[in-house]
Amino acid sequence: xxxxxxxxxxxxxxxxxxxxxxxxxxxxxxxxxxxxxxxxxxxxxxxxxxxxxxxxxxxxxxxxxxxxxxxxxxxxxxxxxxxxxxxxxxxxxxxxxxxxxxxxxxxxxxxxxxxxxxxxxxxxxxxxxxxxxxxxxxxxxxxxxxxxxxxxxxxxxxxxxxxxxxxxxxxxxxxxxxxxxxxxxxxxxxxxxxxxxxxxxxxxxxxxxxxxxxxxxxxxxxxxxxxxxxxxxxxxxxxxxxxxxxxxxxxxxxxxxxxxxxxxxxxxxxxxxxxxxxxxxxxxxxxxxxxxxxxxxxxxxxxxxxxxxxxxxxxxxxxxxxxxxxxxxxxxxxxxxxxxxxxxxxxxxxxxx
Ligand code: TYM
Numbered sequence: 084x085x086x087x088x089x090x091x092x093x094x095x096x097x098x099x100x101x102x103x104x105x106x107x108x109x110x111x112x113x114x115x116x117x118x119x120x121x122x123x124x125x126x127x128x129x130x131x132x133x134x135x136x137x138x139x140x141x142x143x144x145x146x147x148x149x150x151x152x153x154x155x156x157x158x159x160x161x162x163x164x165x166x167x168x169x170x171x172x173x174x175x176x177x178x179x180x181x182x183x184x185x186x187x188x189x190x191x192x193x194x195x196x197x198x199x200x201x202x203x204x205x206x207x208x209x210x211x212x213x214x215x216x217x218x219x220x221x222x223x224x225x226x227x228x229x230x231x232x233x234x235x236x237x238x239x240x241x242x243x244x245x246x247x248x249x250x251x252x253x254x255x256x257x258x259x260x261x262x263x264x265x266x267x268x269x270x271x272x273x274x275x276x277x278x279x280x281x282x283x284x285x286x287x288x289x290x291x292x293x294x295x296x297x298x299x300x301x302x303x304x305x306x307x308x309x310x311x312x313x314x315x316x317x318x319x320x321x322x323x324x325x326x327x328x329x330x331x332x333x334x335x336x337x338x339x340x341x342x343x344x345x346x347x348x349x350x351x352x353x354x355x356x357x358x359x360x361x362x363x364x365x366x367x368x369x370x371x372x373x374x375x376x377x378x379x380x381x382x383x384x385x386x387x388x389x390x391x392x393x394x395x396x397x398x399x400x401x402x403x404x405x406x407x408x409x410x411x412x413x414x415x416x417x418x419x420x421x422x423x424x425x426x427x428x429x430x431x432x433x434x435x436x
Contacts (some may be wrong), residue, residue: 108242114162116302124287127251172395183413186427190421194237236260257281287356296345336370
């Protein structure tokens with residue numbers, strides 16, 4: 084039943100799946116705690132690159148996604164403003180990118196309901212992020228956590244976004260977004276939603292924990308030593324890198340030598356991302372060095388990149404009203420795009436009024 088892969092996939096269209104759609108970039112981050120180096124390298128830095136690409140860009144604080152697990156209201160308010168400060172400090176410019184809060188654009192939830200009725204239970208049951216987050220106690224997970232990918236599909240498709248820059252861990256959700264778009268178009272005999280491209284590029288699409296090279300660096304890891312936060316000061320960054328888990332071998336001079344050395348690979352990839360280089364090139368420079376020599380080089384690079392950003396975030400956080408004004412202005416622009424798309428969707432579905 085409803086096997087989406089038996090339906091014709093517009094991706095097979097030789098003119099391209101989204102030939103009729105204006106290129107548009109959308110992405111979002113949950114304000115569910117501080118920002119990590121993973122968020123920065125995997126997402127925010129890429130958002131800034133896209134801003135400079137000439138395509139319209141929209142970047143969201145997905146607060147409705149954050150509350151799929153319990154959030155203290157005061158902390159949520161703080162984290163939402165801090166996330167906006169992080170976007171701004173990293174180089175997003177509200178005159179060129181639309182920055183806003185998901186909950187201020189009700190069209191996201193209006194479209195999400197339609198998608199709840201398009202997506203199949205089986206599709207959502209396969210989502211690895213739900214399995215990871217719900218853990219063993221699935222019965223106690225919120226309904227919102229289960230339906231989360233439908234809201235994410237709505238975030239993207241309510242703007243007819245054609246490109247979504249994200250880290251590797253979001254790939255499955257974007258594939259689900261594509262499945263929802265295709266099923267909606269097929270069910271209603273329209274070509275209304277684009278088939279969005281995940282943009283997962285660069286050397287830092289999956290930054291790993293500093294304590295365990297097989298686990299993703301995450302804001303929800305209980306150990307603060309496992310991650311670099313965008314608000315860490317220079318000493319803390321240097322200390323975390325100094326204490327990062329490694330192996331006793333020197334660094335190899337070729338990528339093949341990183342096989343089976345997850346922690347070494349992670350540190351080299353972080354270095355390459357920060358230096359705007361790639362793993363192979365970095366290894367030709369640092370191959371043969373011990374970690375005792377490489378770690379201070381990495382710390383210096385990380386501090387040089389992150390310190391100005393964290394200083395600017397702290398400055399911006401002194402004026403929360405200015406941040407709120409930027410988000411309110413962004414929501415107005417976002418609604419200009421989203422409202423007609425929701426109106427048309429409701430007409431297609433057969434809603435009267
Ligand atoms: P979230 O808030 O967990 O993460 C935000 C972005 O940061 C990336 N990221 C990483 N990239 C590389 N290495 C890491 N260790 C790392 N950790 C996080 C994520 O891949 C993501 O791009 N469901 C999304 C939020 C969302 C969204 C959307 C994204 C809601 N609606 C619509 C795109 C489009 C999430 O939980 O991301």
